[in-house]
Amino acid sequence: MEKLYINKNGLDQWFKQMIKGGSHVYAPVQGRDKVDFKRVTELSEVASDFVQTTQSIKKAVFPKAESLFSYQKSGKNVEVQDFDALSVSDKVLWKIRPCDAAGFASLTGIFNWDYKDKPYNTRLEKTTLVSFSCSKSDSYCFCTSVNGGPGSTVGSDIQITMLPGEGALVEVLTSKGKALVELSADSFEQLSKEIDKELYLAKVPVHFALEQVKEKLSVAFDSPVWQQQSERCLGCGACAFVCPTCACFDIQEDAKGSAGRRIRCWDSCGFSLFTLHTSGHNPRPTQSTRWRQRILHKFSYMPERIQKMGCTGCGRCSRACPVDMNILEHLTSIAE
């Protein structure tokens, strides 16, 4: 791991080189009321004063709808065109948060636990993650309760810590990160003095003990707490779609006559149709059974089965929820 320093001009130079090099750069941009990821070509477009974006940037490796393959029928023959790895562009995800970078580790676990998913892996290979450590947090954040933190470098290729009034500390963590830095090597300087990152990080209080939650969850399947917590849930997909680790998907067919393509698109375990069988039976018939599934999947099943956390504490689900199903509140009450 290498630590470097970069000043404001250097940052600008480096950014220009990235764009010139042909990478597609995605960064948080201020919209009408919300900050969200968009493709940018200038450093000035990037939003500066915000805690968290509305959506995660998982769509860079797991698009909201993608074509898995396409086919053309002619008589008895079928021509199939598989996913084209060459069509995927090089991407740089700029100014993501440590919780977002940690989310990629969970997604990689899901898409590789038995079958190595080609579209996902191809996209991830061509993506460089540049995270910025957090100097601010709000009441929805709880990264420190799920083994994360405002300065955690897990999953990042590069982490940048802005130093107020000066430039920034740049931690180069992987070979991908190193390659990105080399695009503009003279923008960087060696560190003249030790920089204590902790001084610039937000203070995110720990709200619950993860081990306690896991313990309580392992015996909570039949508890009435699910019913109580889920009464106001509307069963929309907002929480799953903004979440950096949710990867449930649906397979659909986009067919017209003799040609078509197989689509993979986002889905949510909160939808009532998610587990509906063709026989009409639904093993998760009520919103409470679906809410239970969501929590258990993220905090119990995923850690047990693929040794990855299903939640990074980014708080987006709670911010996006129309009826304030605050996951932090629910977990804290379960832990008690």
Add this chain to the structure above:
Amino acid sequence: MIKLEVIMDDNKIEFEPRIVAFVCNWCTYAGADLTGTSRLKYASNVKIVRFPCTGRIDFMLILKAFANGADGIIVSGCHPNDCHYTSGNFHARRRWIVFRNLLNFLGIDIARIRYSWVSAAEGAKWADLVNNTVADIRELGPYTEYQKVANYMEEHHD
């Protein structure tokens, strides 16, 4: 999907509009038939889809026609008070008033959709309707704006 028929004539590109017509069986379809038997010539750009009544025409069909490459649309049925099923065209009329306003609000080009009442005896009116529509759409050009949206499958967002 090849849409433009390129006729190189002094470096000009001629475009043949593709029109879809949603018509009712009892009046307009019969009227169109009369146009044929009267040997009246009219533009061949139109593909006719026959319905039992204009009341059966779902508003989404208009959008589906555009998405599949239509540059213009004709919707036609019996005159008010003459509907074969008494009131189907009244329901259709209400539906179109509401739908047209909504489409206009979204910026969809409602000038490309022509509504008309053509009875079974109005063979000439049908020919005029088609010819006028084709000429107008030729002026407006292909509806590439809409087709771009229909063919776009984004790989990565924005």
Add this chain to the structure above:
Amino acid sequence: MTKLVEKAASLLREGAVIKVIGYEEGSNKTRPFFCEKAEDVERLIYNGRCTNNLAVYLTKPELLGSGKVAVVATVPTMRSIAQLVKENQLKEEKFLLLTVTKEDEVVEFSGFKEMNDYLADIQLVIDTKEQELINKLDGMNREQRWAFWQQELSSCFKCYACRAACPLCYCSRCVVEVNAPQWIEPWASPLGNMEWHINRAMHLAGRCTGCGACSDACPLGIPIHLLTHKMMEDIDRDFGATFNNSGNVLSTYKVEDKEDFIR
């Protein structure tokens, strides 16, 4: 102890209702609250920040249970309830309707008719920010409007929060869930998004009560309530006020309906 809390407590203690659906304080905003025990009534609040439309829960029998349910309704919620009643979706004996006036007085309605009379005197008011956006759109030409809506609707990721929050979207099988034939693509794409929102607006024609829950619920802040709002305006102008018609605007007709675009 507010009058609302008192009322709720007495209703629950007497067994007049099995639960009171109202609002409580949540994290930085208010949220729906299902109060089943008299000890919990202190959590009930009612103020200008209570914007969720509670009528969306009234068409879910598994949530309501088998007894009488009290609903603390804001004016937008009451409008939605009125529309649901018109569509025969609510049984009068099942509900006890309450509202709270500006002076914090609790009003209990004896039935749906009394609630409708109460509503008849209240005007639908548009927020200034909303009106500005509407005026801006009205001032644009067609291409600009197309560009605006394409930009907004392309970011939609089909979470269907708008549908889930709308009290009038109570179909047990939504059109987008039908796959034989697949009328509207359920996945997110610019065309599919536009078709979905157009279809939803049309299915709400003459039924939307302007509560804005769809826009509030949208996690991406897409102003979809403007579509239904515009429809409401046009329908009111062309066919008479929505709430006074005996049937739905699209399932009835008048021989004298006027239009200027059919040749």
